[in-house]
Amino acid sequence: MKKLSSSLLALMVLFALCVATVTNVYAQEVGASSVEFPYTGNRTAVWIVAQLHILFAAFILGAPIFVVISEWLGYRKQDPRYDRLAKEITKVTVILFSMTAVTGGFFVFVLLAAYPQFTTSFINQFYVVFAILYPALFIAETILMYAYLYTWDVWKGEKKGRHIALGVVLNLVCLLILFVINGPTSFMNTPPKAEGVSPQDFIAAATLWDKIANQSWFPLSLHRIDGNVAFGGFIAGLIAAYMYMAAKTQEERAYYDWMGFAAIWIAVGGTLLQPFTGLLLAYEMCDYDFSFCPYMMADQLSMFFEMQGVMIGLLFLGINYYSWLSVKRIEGAENVRTTILAPIVLVVLLPATMWVMNKYWIPDPMSLALLLPLALSPFLFGRFIPMTVSARTVIKIGFIVMLVSDAVWLTPAGFVATGADMPDELKLPEGWDFLSSMPAKLSAILTLVFVTVVNFVLYNRTIKQGTILWGKIDFVSQFVLIFLAFTSTWIMGLMGAVRSLLKKYFHAYSLVSDLSAESFTPTLSYSAGWITAITVFFIAIVSLAVLIALRPSVSRAQEPEGSPVPVAAK
């Protein structure tokens, strides 16, 4: 309890500092000059701190969803491993919670120092959010988070339901925070507007709700919810990898092997939704102002999206490779077979989807009407076809399909930095240009998702027919878990940069110009350097938190669980 009160005190002090700073800003003369951050410049300084804050916030908002699902599964299945997983992740979350508050406070200070005038007017626009709603919800979240951790051992047995309910309330508050803070964030990209009225006049008359419920607010929130679940899962996988590597006994290894597996499959659940909510967000952005679309896909940011394709392709390959390694350690996996329809659909899906999408582009329901039966056919009609094929062969075919999909995703109209200056000799020739179209990209994403779903189904079938040897997974899988955590964090950084750069030379798009000399699109190379630095810093802090919260002496106090269990016995 001493720890709780000291943490609360720290939070109160931080809050008081923020309020004092905000008040001070209000007292500033209009035109107060900004601080010049050495080496990075002001814009990059704000970017670094904001991105770090977002990463910690994404974890502490995503992890509770992950944790409460795990706790509930443990309660329902009466499997203590889920409960231990949930508690261990909560311990790390509590430490990272402090980091979220610290980076959040730091973010406010850096923003105020770098852009005093804009920050003042921005706080003024969202005064109720920044001064009342957000701090109140953050304090509520802190209290609930600590209450959730400290009642873990008290509310067990018959009282477990009460503890899970507390976790659900915590999640509701987390979601509320996400929706509230996404109001000002999305406002900067898509401030509300109306035809025939200047943006400034419209905003002057707009209510707080008008400003919050701007065009990209809801899609951004949806994208961040599933993104946070996926991110929480990948970071939990990283924690499991560290602990597996540090484990001294086979029992510990068995448990952390299982933890990595559970974390990755929860992460996959979020990852599979990511392309669709991301697409929805991009669609709404382009609908708001069509110039966003060429800026992202054809001009200054086109190579950022090329890089996104590379990283997401690698992420999917990593996920499915982990799945393959998981299948390999199941005794009897080599005997598992599945319908021949599965590899046929895998091979046919990409060209079929490209053809359908070219003919019936979204939101034409015909595309769904044609593609859904094709995708579902192995699951619906497979049992009626006697011909079968080895599950391992299907997974290998899936890898080839994934590689082809990655190739399609990575084929741009031309390898140039800006589409407007593309010389003919660098363009894809006629007859090949369909590969660079949006229908082709969407088809590639859909295929990657489909292969992953098929692998998941095959994996489940394999564990039902075989015996998992927990703790016996190929050691290389732990590096795959680290790779997935690194890649997902890097992608978060990249997409964070893209979302922010979309404002172009504005602080708030078309509303408040960024008059500093730094309001230009940086190179991908420059951005990648900082994204990597941010990723390394974040992972180093997470590693430190794992060391503090779950170091072997702390872990040893836990009751040993998770010995190799035949799946059939569960």
Added chain:
Amino acid sequence: MGNILKKLGVGLAVGGVLVGIARSQAVPADFQVLFFVIALIGAIIFMLLDAQPIRTMSGGKSLVSVVAFGVLLITAGVAGPSLLPQFNPEDEKAKIGKLLEKERKQSAQGKADELIARVKALDAQVKALEDRLKGLGGVQAASTPPAGEKPPTAASASAGDFMKVGEEQWQLQECYNCHKLRGEGGKKRGPELDNIGTLLTVDEIQEKISNPKSFMAEGYEKEWQKGIMPNKFKDLMDPKEMQALAAWLGTFKNTSVNTPKPIKKN
């Protein structure tokens, strides 16, 4: 080892075939490299799929391996994106500089910069005067006019300058992203404009820029319906700039280009 060589051989063969096909179809070299690299990644993946399991490590050995793996990831994270074509920010800086010129001047920072510039100009004038005084009766010290003096031609803007402003706005507002003109730019998002001067008057062009819903190009019903052309240019350009852009576009009367007929809507 046999497994690795076999997979590598297959990867190289597949890559070679892909490159061969791409080359025969005149696909640019960058794409050939992409296809080849993906074939090699495929080979690496299949090597990994059939590789022997690594023995479990612990303690210092696992720590060293994690650090080494981390260094590899960091190197890839920094170096990988640098291999892709890089956008040159200097192009954009010049554009943004022009777009924000007026606002910057109006802002407090702009005023401070202007004061500093004036002080510098005065300082230069004083120095030039000192030089003149020193050289009285002799050769004039400086052959160039002192800094800060307005060039005599800047006072009036000719018709040519007006057209230049229009062309500059075309570049600054990045109209070329959607419209083809003089055979450059455009991605079929908006109509080709080489004959727009024959179809619309300058005032009508200005009306269209200011209110994109005012005219609809024939064959662009979907785009018009969706409001693809942003309704923001009246906020981004002042009336003179917009007039200049319209006037400049009005000079394009190339009847050999099939610019779609604009239909009056609102």
